[in-house]
Amino acid sequence: MKRIGSLIRLLPEKYQEYKALHAAVWPEILAKITCHGIRNYSIYHKDGFLFSYFEYVGSNFDADMAKMAADPKIQEWWQLCKPCQNPLDSRWAGEWWADMEELFHCD
Numbered sequence: 001m002k003r004i005g006s007l008i009r010l011l012p013e014k015y016q017e018y019k020a021l022h023a024a025v026w027p028e029i030l031a032k033i034t035c036h037g038i039r040n041y042s043i044y045h046k047d048g049f050l051f052s053y054f055e056y057v058g059s060n061f062d063a064d065m066a067k068m069a070a071d072p073k074i075q076e077w078w079q080l081c082k083p084c085q086n087p088l089d090s091r092w093a094g095e096w097w098a099d100m101e102e103l104f105h106c107d
Contacts, residue, residue, distance in 0.1 A: 002056040003105065006097035007088060010050050014084035019045075021080055028073045036064040050085070052097055 010018055022043060033041060037058025044051045058064045068074055082096070091098035 002061060003102060004052075004054050004056060005100040005102060006052045006095075007100055008050050008052075008097045009048055009086035009088065010045060011084055011086055012048060015045075018050075018081065018084040021084075026073070026077065029077050032068055032071055032074055036068045037061075050097075 037056050039055045039057050041054035042052070044053075056064070085096070087096055088098040
């Protein structure tokens with residue numbers, strides 16, 4: 001199992017829209033997330049930042065994320081979410097949400 005934490009800014013004027021989107025995530029999106037090995041997925045908000053956490057339980061993270069990113073329904077969902085977000089300048093090339101380094105974990 002791989003733990004993933006990532007960070008992105010939320011545009012202040014899009015807070016209510018983003019919150020409403022995630023209060024009613026489409027069932028197809030939830031199914032895609034699950035079928036690509038993502039479990040225990042949460043998004044938190046604080047001071048204009050969104051923190052995402054999930055656990056990946058598959059065997060090929062890069063392949064599963066590429067398959068999910070190529071899915072038309074996922075693309076449609078992202079077209080609604082991306083205008084609400086402002087990526088960090090410090091993210092790696094190819095990232096939208098900036099991956100974070102895990103410094104501590106306790107089960």
